[in-house]
Amino acid sequence: MSTTTPTPPRPRGRLRQFFGRAELEQETIFTSTRQAAALNPAVVATHPALAGPITGIDLATGQPITTDPHALYDQGRITSPNVLVLGDISSGKSSLVKTQYCVRQVACGKQVVVLDRKNQQGHGEYERAATECGVVPVRFARTGGTAINLLDPRISTTSESGGDGRVGQDRLLLMVAEHAHERTLTSRQRYALRTAHATALQRARAAGRIATLHDVVTALYDPAPDAIPRPHLRDEGLVTCPDVITWGLDLALDLERFITGDLSGLIDQATSDDLDLTAPLIVFDTSALPEDSPALSLVMALVATFLSAVWAHRDGQRLIVLEEGYHTARLDKVASVLRSLAKRGRGIGLSFVTVIHHLSDIREDSDAMSLVREAGIVHVYRQSREDDAAQALRQFRLPSSLSTQLGALAQGVHVLRIGHEPARMVQHLRTPLEIEITDTDQAMTGRPHPTETA
Numbered sequence: 472m473s474t475t476t477p478t479p480p481r482p483r484g485r486l487r488q489f490f491g492r493a494e495l496e497q498e499t500i501f502t503s504t505r506q507a508a509a510l511n512p513a514v515v516a517t518h519p520a521l522a523g524p525i526t527g528i529d530l531a532t533g534q535p536i537t538t539d540p541h542a543l544y545d546q547g548r549i550t551s552p553n554v555l556v557l558g559d560i561s562s563g564k565s566s567l568v569k570t571q572y573c574v575r576q577v578a579c580g581k582q583v584v585v586l587d588r589k590n591q592q593g594h595g596e597y598e599r600a601a602t603e604c605g606v607v608p609v610r611f612a613r614t615g616g617t618a619i620n621l622l623d624p625r626i627s628t629t630s631e632s633g634g635d636g637r638v639g640q641d642r643l644l645l646m647v648a649e650h651a652h653e654r655t656l657t658s659r660q661r662y663a664l665r666t667a668h669a670t671a672l673q674r675a676r677a678a679g680r681i682a683t684l685h686d687v688v689t690a691l692y693d694p695a696p697d698a699i700p701r702p703h704l705r706d707e708g709l710v711t712c713p714d715v716i717t718w719g720l721d722l723a724l725d726l727e728r729f730i731t732g733d734l735s736g737l738i739d740q741a742t743s744d745d746l747d748l749t750a751p752l753i754v755f756d757t758s759a760l761p762e763d764s765p766a767l768s769l770v771m772a773l774v775a776t777f778l779s780a781v782w783a784h785r786d787g788q789r790l791i792v793l794e795e796g797y798h799t800a801r802l803d804k805v806a807s808v809l810r811s812l813a814k815r816g817r818g819i820g821l822s823f824v825t826v827i828h829h830l831s832d833i834r835e836d837s838d839a840m841s842l843v844r845e846a847g848i849v850h851v852y853r854q855s856r857e858d859d860a861a862q863a864l865r866q867f868r869l870p871s872s873l874s875t876q877l878g879a880l881a882q883g884v885h886v887l888r889i890g891h892e893p894a895r896m897v898q899h900l901r902t903p904l905e906i907e908i909t910d911t912d913q914a915m916t917g918r919p920h921p922t923e924t925a
Contacts, residue, residue, distance in 0.1 A: 519892070522546055524575040526567070527883075527899040536887065536897050538571060538848055540822040541581075541788045549847030549890040552822040553813050557829065557863070558852020563883040564826060565589075565794075566909040567850060567899050569600055572790055572824045574908065577604050577751045581788045584753045584778055586771050588795040589911075595756035596794070599908045608754040609746060611737060611770055616759065618740040619770075619777050621647065622682045626780045628672065637783075637815065638776045638808050644668055644687065646808060647738070647769060651725040662700065663691060663719030670695045684729055684739040691723035692716065737766055738773055748781055772805040779812050779819055788820040795826065806838035813842055829859040830866055849888040850897075853880040869894050 523539020540552040554572065558564040576583050587595040587608065601608050609617045622640050630639035648664055649656055656664065664687075671686030673695070694715045704710040730739050747753070755774055760767045775791055782789060793809075813823045825842055833839045849867050854860040860877040863869065867888050876896075877886065883899045901909065 519548065519889075520546060522548070524571065524579065525900065526571050526887075527897045530884070530896040530898055536895065538850075538887065538889065539576075539579075540790070540848055541820070543848065543889060544817075548892065551845050551847035552816060553842070553846045554822060554824040554848040554850070555843055555846035556824065556826045556850045556852070557854075558850075558885065559828065559855050561882065562852035562880065563885070563899060564850065564852045565596065565911070566883065566901065566905075567885070568792055568794070568824060568826055569597065569909050570899075570901055570905045572792055573597070573752070574600055574603060574905065576790055581790065582751055582753075583790045583792065584774070585755065585792040586774060586794055587754050587756050587758065588767070589758060595754060595758050596911060597754045598756070599910075601752055601754045603904070603908060604752040606747075606750045606752050606754070608756045609743075610756040610759065612759040616736065617743045617746060617755075618737060619746075619773055620681065620740065620742045621684050621738045621773065622668075622671070622687070623742050623777060623780075624681060626777055638779070638811050641665070641668060642808065643773060643776060646772065646805065647684075647729065648722055648726060650769065651728055652722055653725075656722070659718040660722050663694075663715060664722060666694060666698045666715070667691045667719060670698065681741055683741060684726065688723050688726050688730060691719040691726070694719070737770060742777075748778070753778075768805040772808045775809055775812050779815065779821065782819045782821065786820070788822075790822045790824055792824045793826060806842070810838040810841050810845075813845065829854065829856070830862045831859055847890055851877065851886040851888070852884075853882075854878060867894075 521535065522537040522542035522545075524537065525535045526538045527536050528534065529536050538554075540549070540554055543549045544552045556564045556568055573583050573585060585597050585600075587597040589596040595608055595610075598608055611617055621643055626643070627637055627639040628641065630642040631637040644664065645656070645661070648660075652660070667687050667690035670690035671682045674690070675682035675686050694712055696712065698712065698715045699705040699710050729735060729737075755770075757767055757770055760770065771793065778791070809823070812821075815821075816823060823842070825846070827833065827843075830840075830843065833843065844866070851863050851867065851869070854863055854877045857874075857878065860874055863877060864871060864874060869886060869888065873886060873894070880886075885897055885899070887895045887897045
């Protein structure tokens with residue numbers, strides 16, 4: 472196709488100008504549909520329907536782009552409501568998540584839960600968003616923080632079979648125990664843990680209270696008389712109560728770490744009463760947990776399981792945002808639990824939003840990588856390293872022509888892949904208020920934290 476730019480009419484020849492001769496003499500500029508895609512009627516006419524609040528604009532057509540996971544699922548454009556956002560530091564991915572998958576979703580009447588990892592001058596990064604939504608972040612810390620009970624009765628006692636089944640107390644308890652023991656449990660240790668779990672629930676029920684991890688450890692040290700697997704084993708003296716104690720003794724000693732050691736105060740107490748599960752935005756601030764602590768991954772898995780159990784009995788659409796999602800890959804069992812919950816998300820109206828820096832942060836054979844592959848919406852921000860860019864191109868079937876562009880994307884610009892639709896280059900848009908909410912440069916600029924000026 473071609474476009475023209477007007478040239479000033481000649482000073483003489485008004486008659487020629489009257490009959491349009493001057494227009495014929497305008498200089499012609501040749502271009503193509505690839506260079507001027509917005510002028511291609513086929514591109515503009517086939518623009519997909521809007522789905523939720525506007526995310527940004529398509530840089531090729533100038534038209535609005537929307538990425539609401541529930542709306543896209545309802546339109547049949549994706550089969551998985553889960554979202555992946557990846558990109559270098561300061562590429563703009565957190566701004567996208569805070570706006571499109573947090574405050575805008577709350578404004579649309581959905582419930583959003585954020586596992587906030589980053590520390591901003593003693594505050595979680597999502598504290599400003601929480602303030603604008605009228606809620607107070609829930610802070611996880613060893614002392615004075617929120618706790619979620621591993622054996623909370625709102626979590627089912629046993630897990631359902633199948634990869635997308637319900638995650639129960641037994642699976643979470645096994646995950647914690649195997650981490651504490653630093654190896655896979657033997658068949659005898661698994662049995663000791665199962666019977667201690669049952670004994671803990673029974674004893675707490677008889678005492679009129681809710682069981683905690685303390686009760687499980689106590690039952691490992693002091694099993695119930697009926698803890699022997701079969702009556703004839705007891706009658707014939709093949710297995711005794713001291714034997715059952717021996718099976719679970721090392722496990723009990725390892726689990727003490729969650730009661731009196733460096734991981735105490737997080738999952739060994741009753742669920743905090745001040746946890747408002749009906750709030751439109753729940754921000755779990757985990758910035759006080761050490762970067763290399765396994766407590767972070769365990770808390771992520773437990774929070775997600777706990778909330779999904781609560782949501783199973785409530786209607787509505789909701790999202791869980793996993794900031795610094797690569798932490799899920801540090802413990803295989805944690806990634807497995809989160810993948811099961813993500814698969815179950817369709818049944819409870821849940822969309823998982825996972826935020827990572829690079830695909831290379833996650834092992835190819837881990838369940839965390841399965842979470843990445845199964846995302847229906849993918850936002851790829853700047854990948855400055857060539858190997859990271861190449862991996863993103865392969866993983867998400869992006870055009871090879873983007874290989875050099877991925878390493879030089881401007882802040883806020885990213886490649887969007889929705890289901891099997893063609894990839895689009897998108898500029899994320901923010902309102903003035905959202906720019907304030909997403910400002911993470913207070914420490915560098917000297918601007919006070921919003922909560923200090925409120």
